[in-house]
Amino acid sequence: MIARESVNQIFQTAQIDEVVGxxxxxxxxxxxxxxxxxxxxxxxxxxxVSPSKGIFKCFGCGAGGNSVNFLIQHEKVTYPEALRxxxxxxxxxxxxxxDSEEYKAAQTERxxxxxxxxxxxxxxxxxxxxxxxxxxxxxxxxxEREIGDDLIEKFxxxxxxxxxxxxxxxxxxxxxxxELLEKTGLTIIKEDKTYDRFRxxxxxxxxxxxxxxxxxxxxxxxKSEKAAKYVNSPESEIxxxxxxxxxxxxxxxxxxKNDNFYLVEGxxxxxxxHKAGIENVVASSGTSLTEGQIRLVKRFTKNITIxxxxxxxxxxxxxRGINLVLDEGLNVKVVPLPDGxxxxxxxxxxxxxxxxxxxxxxxxxxxxFKTLLFKKEASNDPHKLSEAISDTVESxxxxxxxxxxxxYIKDTSILLEIPEDxxxxxxxxxxxxxxxxxxxQQLPATQKEEVKIIDPVQSSSSSDYVQERYIVKLLLNxxxxxxxxxxxxxxxxxxxxxxxxxxxxxxxxITNNSIEFENPTYSQIYxxxxxxxxxxxxxxxxxxxxxxxxxxxxxxxxxxxxISKNWKDKYDIFVPKxxxxxxxxxxxxxxxxxxxxxxxxxxxIKDRLExxxxxxxxxxxxxxxxxxxxxxxxxxxxxxxxxxx
Numbered sequence: 001m002i003a004r005e006s007v008n009q010i011f012q013t014a015q016i017d018e019v020v021g022x023x024x025x026x027x028x029x030x031x032x033x034x035x036x037x038x039x040x041x042x043x044x045x046x047x048x049v050s051p052s053k054g055i056f057k058c059f060g061c062g063a064g065g066n067s068v069n070f071l072i073q074h075e076k077v078t079y080p081e082a083l084r085x086x087x088x089x090x091x092x093x094x095x096x097x098x099d100s101e102e103y104k105a106a107q108t109e110r111x112x113x114x115x116x117x118x119x120x121x122x123x124x125x126x127x128x129x130x131x132x133x134x135x136x137x138x139x140x141x142x143x144e145r146e147i148g149d150d151l152i153e154k155f156x157x158x159x160x161x162x163x164x165x166x167x168x169x170x171x172x173x174x175x176x177x178x179e180l181l182e183k184t185g186l187t188i189i190k191e192d193k194t195y196d197r198f199r200x201x202x203x204x205x206x207x208x209x210x211x212x213x214x215x216x217x218x219x220x221x222x223k224s225e226k227a228a229k230y231v232n233s234p235e236s237e238i239x240x241x242x243x244x245x246x247x248x249x250x251x252x253x254x255x256x257k258n259d260n261f262y263l264v265e266g267x268x269x270x271x272x273x274h275k276a277g278i279e280n281v282v283a284s285s286g287t288s289l290t291e292g293q294i295r296l297v298k299r300f301t302k303n304i305t306i307x308x309x310x311x312x313x314x315x316x317x318x319x320r321g322i323n324l325v326l327d328e329g330l331n332v333k334v335v336p337l338p339d340g341x342x343x344x345x346x347x348x349x350x351x352x353x354x355x356x357x358x359x360x361x362x363x364x365x366x367x368x369f370k371t372l373l374f375k376k377e378a379s380n381d382p383h384k385l386s387e388a389i390s391d392t393v394e395s396x397x398x399x400x401x402x403x404x405x406x407x408y409i410k411d412t413s414i415l416l417e418i419p420e421d422x423x424x425x426x427x428x429x430x431x432x433x434x435x436x437x438x439x440x441q442q443l444p445a446t447q448k449e450e451v452k453i454i455d456p457v458q459s460s461s462s463s464d465y466v467q468e469r470y471i472v473k474l475l476l477n478x479x480x481x482x483x484x485x486x487x488x489x490x491x492x493x494x495x496x497x498x499x500x501x502x503x504x505x506x507x508x509x510i511t512n513n514s515i516e517f518e519n520p521t522y523s524q525i526y527x528x529x530x531x532x533x534x535x536x537x538x539x540x541x542x543x544x545x546x547x548x549x550x551x552x553x554x555x556x557x558x559x560x561x562x563i564s565k566n567w568k569d570k571y572d573i574f575v576p577k578x579x580x581x582x583x584x585x586x587x588x589x590x591x592x593x594x595x596x597x598x599x600x601x602x603x604x605i606k607d608r609l610e611x612x613x614x615x616x617x618x619x620x621x622x623x624x625x626x627x628x629x630x631x632x633x634x635x636x637x638x639x640x641x642x643x644x645x
Contacts, residue, residue, distance in 0.1 A: 002083055003095040010083055011066070011543040013090045017051045019067040023074055023209060025256050025300050038074060038299055039063045043329075048558065055542050057558035064554035066542050075210055078108060079545065085210060109180070113238045114212055116176055116184050117205075121213045123167060124158025124203040134159040138202045141221055146348060151271055154250070155204070160218060162200035185215070185234040198231060204246070204267040206233070209296065211249040215239035217267055217285065232285070243292035245282040246270055252300055254280035260303040262359070263289070264343050269307070272344040276352035278359070288321025294328045305333045305363055309342045316377075319370055326398035332366035335359055367396060367408050371415050389416060393423055397430035467593035468522040471506060473556040474586060475529050476538045479503040483583040502586060503535055509590050515597055521548050591635055598632045 017026060017033055026033040026049060037047035037058040046060035057064040063073060071082035087094050127134040129152075138159030142152060151157075160167060168187045172178065178194065181187035188197050201218030208214050215233030233239050247270040255261045262281040264270055273281040284293060297304070304325060308315045315336065325332055335358075337346050347355040374388030389412075396408045409427060413420040483505060484497045507530045517523035524546075529536055541553040605625040612618045 001096065002080060006087070006092065006095045007083060007545075008543075009092055010086045010090070011054075011068075011539075013092060014054075014067040014086045015051065016054045016056060016067050016070075017049055019086065019089075020049050020056055020070055021256070022252060023070075023299055037061060037063065050558065053542065053554075053557050054539060055554040055557055057554050059558075062555075063551075064558065065547065065551045066554065068543075069547055069550050069554075071210075072547065075208070078111065079547075081111060081114075109183075110237055112177070112180050113184050113236065114214070116171070116180055116186065117213045117215065117238070119171065119174070119176070120167065120184070120186055120216070121156050121158065121205045123170060124160055124198075124205075124216075125152075125156055126158075127161060127166075128152070128157060128159040128203075131159070131161070133161055137200075137221060141202055145268065145344070147268075147271055147275070151275060154274070155247075155271060156213070158203035158205070160196065160198040160201050160203055164195045164199065167196045167198070168194050183236055185236055185239070197233075201231065206239070206244060206246055207249040208238075208244065209248050209252060214244070215241075217246070219267075240292070241285070242290040243296065245293050245296060246285055247274075247282045248296065250274070251280050251282050254278075255297065255300040259301050260305060261297055261301055263304055263306045265307075265309065266342075266344075269343040272347045276347050276355050278356065288318065289325055291324065291328070294325055294330065298328055298330065302329060303331045303333075305335060305359075306366075307343050307359075308334055308336045315373070319373075322366060322370075323395055323398040326366075326395065326400070329400045333363045334366050334369045335362050335364070336369070367392065367399075368411065368415070370395060371412050375416060385416075389418060389423070390426065392416075393426045394430050397427055397434060465519050465522070467589055467596060468517050468519050468526075469556075470589045471593065472522050472525050472552075474582075474589070475503055475506065475526070476541060476553060476556050478582055479529065480535050480537060481582065483586055485583065485587075501535065502582070503529055506586065506590065510593075513594055513597075515593065521552055525549060525552070595632065595635045598628055598635065602628045602632065 020026065020033075020035075024035045024038050024047070026035050027045075031050070031052065033049040033051070034045040035047045035049075036042055036045050037060055039047075039058060040061040042060055047056065047058045047063075049056045055064065055066055056070055065073070067086060068079065068082045071077055071085055072079060075082070075085075077085065084094065086092070128138045129135070142157060147157070168181060171181055171187070172194075178187065178189070181194075182189050186197055187194055198216060198218040200222060201220050204217040204219070205213045206215040206217060215236070215238075217233075218231045220227050220229055220231075232241070235241065246267055251261060258280045260280060262273060262278065264273065264281060264283050266283055266285070270281050270283045273279075282297065306322075308318065322332055337343065341349070346358075350358070371388075371392050374392060375385070378384035378388045392412060393409075396405055396412070399405045399408060405427065409420060409423050412418070413423055479502055481502050482499050483502050485500055485505060486495055486497055510526075511530070517526055525541060528541075538553060538557055542550055542557065544550045544553065602625060605621055605628065609618065609621055609625070612621060
């Protein structure tokens with residue numbers, strides 16, 4: 001286990017805006033940062049990050065918590081994994097309370113698979129650099145492509161030996177489990193024999209957005225009619241090809257900075273652009289973008305530039321997959337490369353500087369590019385031209401913004417010399433058809449599941465929960481503040497005021513009146529305040545190991561809207577804040593809680609009286625009931641409430 005001192009250091013060091021900013025494009029709004037929520041689809045930002053409080057909160061779906069909670073929900077990792085991620089990010093040495101065997105036997109299967117893929121990456125990299133076969137074949141291949149040591153280290157490139165079980169034998173010798181090796185896809189078991197999936201290949205580790213190795217792509221170097229040129233890791237608990245983009249962990253910061261990303265086809269294309277100084281690049285590994293991949297990059301930008309190899313037939317085939325990108329509201333540009341070239345070959349032939357200039361000067365809007373490409377192919381053939389027009393207008397129908405659609409229709413009308421009205425009729429046909437399909441067809445199986453946000457406090461019909469919640473909110477927000485309490489001196493019959501710590505006053509009132517919280521989460525927070533030798537603050541609970549408590553704390557500390565200074569400065573209107581009448585708020589909510597408890601106690605006594613026959617039992621209960629009724633009236637008068645009998 002991770003020592004408490006290390007956990008505290010991680011929480012104190014981690015900056016919520018930096019952690020969330022690695023996965024979501026945040027924009028400044030007042031003292032907070034906002035974004036479209038990564039946990040559910042939305043068009044208007046309702047996801048807020050408060051650097052001063054160290055919390056995030058979505059007012060749309062209810063997700064909230066601290067940096068660790070965010071990683072747990074967003075990256076689907078465990079609590080220890082999230083802590084280790086932050087420790088690595090901030091270069092914090094973790095102290096274990098006991099000797100950890102996690103590297104060889106992780107606490108969960110998922111952790112174990114990640115440990116194995118991390119081990120495999122280091123193994124393949126070691127073979128590439130330190131093994132005779134690795135240097136002679138693998139390293140020579142990278143050097144021929146002018147991939148230097150810096151890029152080899154950056155992308156953690158490697159080599160797999162040609163032997164049948166070189167990796168598997170080494171892994172088993174290091175006490176890794178055969179069953180788990182098979183589940184990662186690195187080892188194949190057939191007829192009681194074990195052998196390596198990757199043999200005699202240069203290895204490209206595939207990472208998730210947070211930089212963890214989750215799979216591999218391997219390229220064979222020898223000519224073979226039987227063996228596939230590329231072999232990828234199979235689907236596993238940690239690797240889902242449709243939700244992964246090669247190079248995303250290295251690209252995300254540059255994507256946010258440039259508000260754009262380049263999409264290429266293969267691993268070496270990504271490396272080629274990095275060599276040219278372009279880091280906002282990812283690869284789809286030879287497939288059209290899936291919904292999961294689109295939503296992955298959509299967190300960072302809405303602008304995509306696709307690099308097409310100089311193959312007109314290949315370009316036409318890949319254009320069909322762009323409609324899905326338009327459906328997600330992304331702005332698409334394309335850069336066609338010269339015939340016979342790909343990003344790797346072309347950047348090598350003209351040099352990095354010229355390649356960067358080429359990308360800047362040759363980026364075209366996707367719809368315009370598609371229109372001109374199809375027009376050129378159709379030439380004077382009316383049937384082909386009709387098909388081209390229909391195909392182009394169908395893509396325009398997938399554009400989400402109606403104004404942008406109107407602009408595209410106008411431009412297409414001019415380029416194709418077709419009346420705008422005719423194009424609009426076709427556009428409306430596609431839009432109606434698209435809406436009809438949306439309503440009648442089931443969602444595709446590949447659609448990303450929304451994160452299920454667990455309500456830290458289950459809903460209840462009990463009104464006591466409302467008062468309990470507000471008391472906890474007061475403790476979290478103002479627990480260290482002083483309040484003025486009015487007391488009455490019976491000797492002099494005068495009212496006086498004393499100053500008292502808010503937490504101490506609430507604890508005294510609840511203890512003296514023998515009140516117990518009914519909701520377990522509220523009760524746990526209150527009890528920690530009550531039993532602490534020193535006054536706790538909100539950050540203690542926002543960093544709590546119990547996710548229910550940290551999420552509830554984020555909820556109670558968050559306010560979606562702030563009072564504008566204009567009310568006072570511009571309009572001379574004073575708008576009171578919650579803490580302007582803190583003493584009254586505390587007394588009021590405590591009285592309401594007492595009132596609710598007394599009503600419940602009176603009902604319980606009344607129910608017991610109906611089932612009591614002997615005077616010995618009846619009279620004491622009646623006396624207690626009368627005392628409670630008197631107390632109820634006193635509370636009612638103090639609240640200036642009307643008692644309904």
